[in-house]
Amino acid sequence: MPQGTYHFPKGFLWGTATAAHQVEGNNTNNNWWKWERDGHTDGSAAVAADWWGGRWREDFDRAAEAGQNAHRLSVEWSRIQPTPDTWDEEALEKYRAMLRGLKERGLTPMVTLHHFTDPLWLGNYGSWETEAVVPLFEKFVRKTVDALKEYCSLWCTINEPTGYALNGYVTTGVDSFPPGKNNMKLAMQVHANLIRGHAASYRAIHLLQPEARVGIAHQYRPMMPYHTWSPLDRLLTNAFNTTVNSFALTLADGVMRSPLGSIKIPEAKGTQDYFGFNYYTREYVTFDLRHASTLFGRHFYRKDVELSDDGFLAMEPDGMYEGLKWVVRTFPNLPILVTENGVNSADDSMRPRYTVQHIHQMWRAVNFNWPIKGYFHWSLVDNFEWSFGWKYRFGLWGLDVDTQKRIKRPSADLYAEICKENGISSEMVQKYCPESFEKLFPS
Ligand code: BGC
Numbered sequence: 001m002p003q004g005t006y007h008f009p010k011g012f013l014w015g016t017a018t019a020a021h022q023v024e025g026n027n028t029n030n031n032w033w034k035w036e037r038d039g040h041t042d043g044s045a046a047v048a049a050d051w052w053g054g055r056w057r058e059d060f061d062r063a064a065e066a067g068q069n070a071h072r073l074s075v076e077w078s079r080i081q082p083t084p085d086t087w088d089e090e091a092l093e094k095y096r097a098m099l100r101g102l103k104e105r106g107l108t109p110m111v112t113l114h115h116f117t118d119p120l121w122l123g124n125y126g127s128w129e130t131e132a133v134v135p136l137f138e139k140f141v142r143k144t145v146d147a148l149k150e151y152c153s154l155w156c157t158i159n160e161p162t163g164y165a166l167n168g169y170v171t172t173g174v175d176s177f178p179p180g181k182n183n184m185k186l187a188m189q190v191h192a193n194l195i196r197g198h199a200a201s202y203r204a205i206h207l208l209q210p211e212a213r214v215g216i217a218h219q220y221r222p223m224m225p226y227h228t229w230s231p232l233d234r235l236l237t238n239a240f241n242t243t244v245n246s247f248a249l250t251l252a253d254g255v256m257r258s259p260l261g262s263i264k265i266p267e268a269k270g271t272q273d274y275f276g277f278n279y280y281t282r283e284y285v286t287f288d289l290r291h292a293s294t295l296f297g298r299h300f301y302r303k304d305v306e307l308s309d310d311g312f313l314a315m316e317p318d319g320m321y322e323g324l325k326w327v328v329r330t331f332p333n334l335p336i337l338v339t340e341n342g343v344n345s346a347d348d349s350m351r352p353r354y355t356v357q358h359i360h361q362m363w364r365a366v367n368f369n370w371p372i373k374g375y376f377h378w379s380l381v382d383n384f385e386w387s388f389g390w391k392y393r394f395g396l397w398g399l400d401v402d403t404q405k406r407i408k409r410p411s412a413d414l415y416a417e418i419c420k421e422n423g424i425s426s427e428m429v430q431k432y433c434p435e436s437f438e439k440l441f442p443s
Helices: 031-037 051-065 089-104 120-125 133-148 161-169 184-208 231-244 246-253 317-330 351-367 410-421 426-432 434-440
Strands: 005-007 013-017 070-074 108-112 154-159 213-219 223-225 255-258 261-264 275-278 283-287 297-300 336-340 372-377 397-400 405-408 423-425
Touching (some): 005 351, 013 336, 013 410, 051 089, 051 405, 070 154, 089 108, 089 133, 120 133, 133 184, 161 184, 161 213, 161 231, 184 246, 184 255, 231 246, 231 255, 231 297, 246 317, 317 336, 317 351, 351 410, 351 434, 405 410, 410 423, 410 426, 423 426, 426 434
Parallel strands (some): 013 070, 013 372, 108 154, 154 213, 223 283, 275 336
Antiparallel strands (some): 255 261, 283 297, 397 405
């Protein structure tokens, strides 16, 4: 049986990612809390993983003991700025304590400044629908970065602007986000304002902290033509890719491409010091007369592919490699951070092979000297999965929401071995997911 180890470069960042609303609990002053109260979600975040109550300490201990050397978390705008004219210094002090807690445990902090939630008061200013939001967000960013910069120099301004705009302004199904509108034109306006907010913050952060590294966590969900020979499938795939994946190009040339035409945002050009890459799955596109509302294009997971709990994600590790290739070609020499990758697998049956096979694809990319600097698994502990509430479990550690007890999944040990080894060995694959052995170590 072949033996070996796929090693990563020295200093590679191995961590997990979380977001404030999903783990903190009691974020009562934001639009998601209201959305949950209005009955749009499967349950409420409630106390979540109780990080605001202090349980971040035990979870950071777990991460450190498991050999992780980085953690990506987000701060909650509505806590730091509870009204347009007030700052909550105690909230900032709590975040400072959390970041200090990471450093004391040997974990490099990465802070996301906006991860899907908005303060309720932002609604009075039109949320992200008008440009009025840009100076408001920038003001919040200045205050927060100034307060936290002693402990952090790696910033993500906005998590998945595309997810925020499409789920909130186009999607009408179970996975929709607040405000639950269905208006593509507005979605594109919102997207443009998120990019404007990012660009303004990029400059503001660099003025406060010249050594800062600032970027966006872009969602990348490749769309592939189902019949490669079909010009229609290929055409529709391009249209879907423009809707889902092309927004990152705005940071290359200052032009936001959208299905409704282009919007110039020249100030966005060159405003990222790394490319934040969130990858979960890939989809296929085909021409289908029954799908008039999406230009007769239907997108779906392949039939023969393994699906996660409830069919939420398809296991498509090659898509990760292809996505990284796209990033390297589009943004040559820009460092890349895999800011999210993971799977909902409550009984952990799928997570070990999902994790190993995706990290293996990332290794292939690293092996070409593509500048990938770190990987953040989603997520450290089960957390509130937006519209799906507690139904989908993404944690290396499970969470009993009622008792707050953490339950270690086998994947936590597997990921610990990967972090400590700085690579994937044949022994690990044999131990945690022997069914993937032949794929990674062919005889
Ligand atoms: C989001 C996370 C979410 C994860 C799993 C990502 O798109 O940034 O907040 O929990 O997907 O669905």
